[in-house]
Amino acid sequence: MAGAFEAFGPEALKTVDAATFREAMARLGAAVHVVTTAGRAGRTGFTATAVCSVSDQPATLLVCLNRRSRGTPALRENGVFCVNTLAADGQEIADTFAGRTGAAGEERFKVGDWMTLATGAPVLRSAAVAFDCRTIDVKTVATHNVFFAVVEAVHIGEACPALVYHERSYKRV
Numbered sequence: 001m002a003g004a005f006e007a008f009g010p011e012a013l014k015t016v017d018a019a020t021f022r023e024a025m026a027r028l029g030a031a032v033h034v035v036t037t038a039g040r041a042g043r044t045g046f047t048a049t050a051v052c053s054v055s056d057q058p059a060t061l062l063v064c065l066n067r068r069s070r071g072t073p074a075l076r077e078n079g080v081f082c083v084n085t086l087a088a089d090g091q092e093i094a095d096t097f098a099g100r101t102g103a104a105g106e107e108r109f110k111v112g113d114w115m116t117l118a119t120g121a122p123v124l125r126s127a128a129v130a131f132d133c134r135t136i137d138v139k140t141v142a143t144h145n146v147f148f149a150v151v152e153a154v155h156i157g158e159a160c161p162a163l164v165y166h167e168r169s170y171k172r173v
């Protein structure tokens with residue numbers, strides 16, 4: 001884990017504490033995504049706000065997933081995933097894939113209508129947009145793995161209000 005921070009020298013890094021950082025991050029409104037994967041390691045997924053565009057040439061994005069998440073081994077082994085950006089009516093799907101209903105792995109797909117595009121990762125038909133991705137690199141930073149991936153296909157959903165997570169609540173934008 002030290003690897004990513006060694007470049008900054010031997011002295012301890014000064015940071016705000018975790019609680020302050022979490023409180024600060026709660027002020028940021030963020031789109032809610034369900035990141036899904038399928039392949040040899042099975043089908044699973046998780047809810048994420050830590051998704052970011054990296055480059056449009058080649059089309060590349062990143063997703064940050066806690067190393068303790070049960071989805072981590074499957075995401076690594078399958079090498080493909082789909083970022084499904086939820087529409088405003090996707091709150092039940094968000095809670096299911098955040099583990100809030102108790103459903104795990106394959107069970108989480110009982111909610112939603114799923115299809116596949118290029119990589120075989122599950123694509124949510126009702127998503128505002130879905131990015132079908134192939135992993136090209138994984139970096140471990142602190143508590144998380146950062147998955148970099150190229151976008152092989154997109155599913156543009158119908159124009160609709162978005163689901164945003166802000167101050168620890170879902171909001172419709």
Ligand SMILES: Cc1cc2nc3c(=O)[nH]c(=O)nc-3n(C[C@H](O)[C@H](O)[C@H](O)COP(=O)(O)O)c2cc1C
Pocket residue numbers: 032045046047048049050051064065066068069070071094097098099104165
């Ligand atoms: C709105 C929301 C956003 C989340 N964003 C992330 C995220 O970006 N990265 C992450 O690792 N976990 C995130 N989580 C937590 C995971 O969804 C949750 O820990 C995971 O699905 C449940 O863990 P399990 O898959 O191990 O059961 C988020 C949860 C919620 C409700």
